[in-house]
Amino acid sequence: MTKNEIVTKINLSKDIARFDIFAPLIARKARAGQFVILKANAAGERVPVTLVDWDEKRGTITVIIQAIGKSTVMFNDKKQGEIFEAVAGPLGAPVEIKKYGTVAVVGGGVGIAEVYPIAKALKSAGNKVISILGARTKDLLILEQEMRQISDITVCTTDDGSYGQKGLVTDALQKLRDGGEKIDAGFVIGPVPMMKFCCRLMQKLGIKSYASLNPIILDGTGMCGCCRVSVGGKIKFACVDGPMFEGDLVDFDELSRRTGEYKKEEAACLLKYRESHVCKVGLH
Ligand SMILES: Cc1cc2nc3c(=O)[nH]c(=O)nc-3n(C[C@H](O)[C@H](O)[C@H](O)COP(=O)(O)OP(=O)(O)OC[C@H]3O[C@@H](n4cnc5c(N)ncnc54)[C@H](O)[C@@H]3O)c2cc1C
Ligand code: FES
Structure with a gap:
């Protein structure tokens, strides 16, 4: 198997797909609450997705992706046997697993x-x-x-x-x-x-609550500040301090x-991608 190869792809619903990807080093280290950054191709956007499951023996990780914009549509257009350009991780802090009751x-x-x-x-x-x-x-x-x-x-x-x-x-x-x-x-x-x-x-x-925050993530390693969130009045970087934080303390409105800052650009990007990928067979 090739690194980053899609070993299995299953469509769970119209826009949601499950991928098992060959990434043995990540499968060996993954823990609950962590994520990976995927790229569809060399020029592609870096997109965070959660590690849903992993199988150390098989060397695979599982991600489940909902196609909502250009990059996630590009991911879900991929087929079994194809390759993700990049799969980086595991990233983020694992969730504290203990006996809560x-x-x-x-x-x-x-x-x-x-x-x-x-x-x-x-x-x-x-x-x-x-x-x-x-x-x-x-x-x-x-x-x-x-x-x-x-x-x-x-x-x-x-x-x-x-x-x-x-x-x-x-x-x-x-x-x-x-x-x-x-x-x-x-x-x-x-x-x-x-x-x-x-x-x-x-x-x-x-009830003590914990929420996994989903700000826009770029590098995913705490360097760019893009994933800045406010928790208990303090600035935190979701990619390294989280993504899971105490729910009572999160500024959800911020x-x-x-x-939502780039909604217009994101919609334009998706439209352009869809227009350039329309099947033209039979149109002429
Ligand atoms: C830690 C984390 C884990 C995630 N896990 C999953 C997952 O398991 N499955 C899944 O389907 N989605 C997951 N997401 C959301 C996923 O990253 C976004 O849906 C994706 O980036 C959208 O990109 P797009 O180009 O398809 O859409 P766009 O049209 O570019 O954006 C649509 C919306 O997605 C969000 N978004 C856009 N770019 C980014 C980015 N670089 N980082 C984060 N959010 C972005 C914004 O809210 C934006 O309004 C996760 C996000 C985070 C932060
Ligand atoms: S994504 Fe750059 S600091 Fe978190």
């Missing part, structure tokens, strides 16, 4: 994939794991079976009610608490508003502003 692990959208390795490690450390998996609609709900296998309780929610409980992950959390579940710590990964409201609710319920 009962933990709520909350994933929203592709955040379910990102929270999976943490849930798995927390289960191995002897915690009771309650997983709350949220998606806009049934087709976008991924890894349900994998999460059920490592969880004591699994609750699925969809915004439109097409599967599981209708509503948001916060509704499910409140319901569990009203039903008498005592939760000692919560780990939340998903879109920024979801993490913000989930951490706020956990604070109200007296994070939201900073991640």
Whole structure:
């Protein structure tokens, strides 16, 4: 097998794909909560994606990617046997895995994939794991079976009610608490508003929360300052100090502003890429 080769690719939904990539050195070192930086080709953008799983014997790492812009569309256009130009990592600080007692692990959208390795490690450390998996609609709900296998309780929610409980992950959390579940710590990964409201609710319920932040990342090694976030009034770099931080202390509004800074340019970039990749067979 060649370095950075796609050993397996499985489409999990229309825009979400799972890749097993041959990267033995990373597979040997990876820990829950860390990420890699991928590049589609030599001129490609550096894109952070979470290490969802790894297999030291096979020498592979697993990532799950949601195509939302030019680079992630380019990734998900790749096929089994093709190569990623660069796979750098493992990066970021691993999550502190210990016995907390009962933990709520909350994933929203592709955040379910990102929270999976943490849930798995927390289960191995002897915690009771309650997983709350949220998606806009049934087709976008991924890894349900994998999460059920490592969880004591699994609750699925969809915004439109097409599967599981209708509503948001916060509704499910409140319901569990009203039903008498005592939760000692919560780990939340998903879109920024979801993490913000989930951490706020956990604070109200007296649950210590942790959220994995997703600012724009460039070098991923603490040099450029691009991934700057405010935590407890202090500047932190998500790529080296995180990406997981105490939820009560995160300035989610600032994070939201900073991640949305280049929306116009990102949309233009995707449009240009799509236009240049339209299949022209049969048009003439
Ligand atoms: C630590 C971390 C782990 C992540 N793990 C996953 C994962 O496992 N699976 C997954 O699908 N996505 C993951 N993401 C998000 C992923 O990096 C972005 O979706 C991707 O960079 C978007 O690039 P694009 O060119 O496709 O889209 P663009 O159109 O360029 O951007 C779309 C949005 O993605 C975000 N974004 C853009 N560039 C970057 C960048 N260089 N770094 C971070 N965010 C960016 C911005 O919020 C932007 O508005 C993770 C992000 C971080 C920070
Ligand atoms: S991405 Fe450059 S400092 Fe974190």
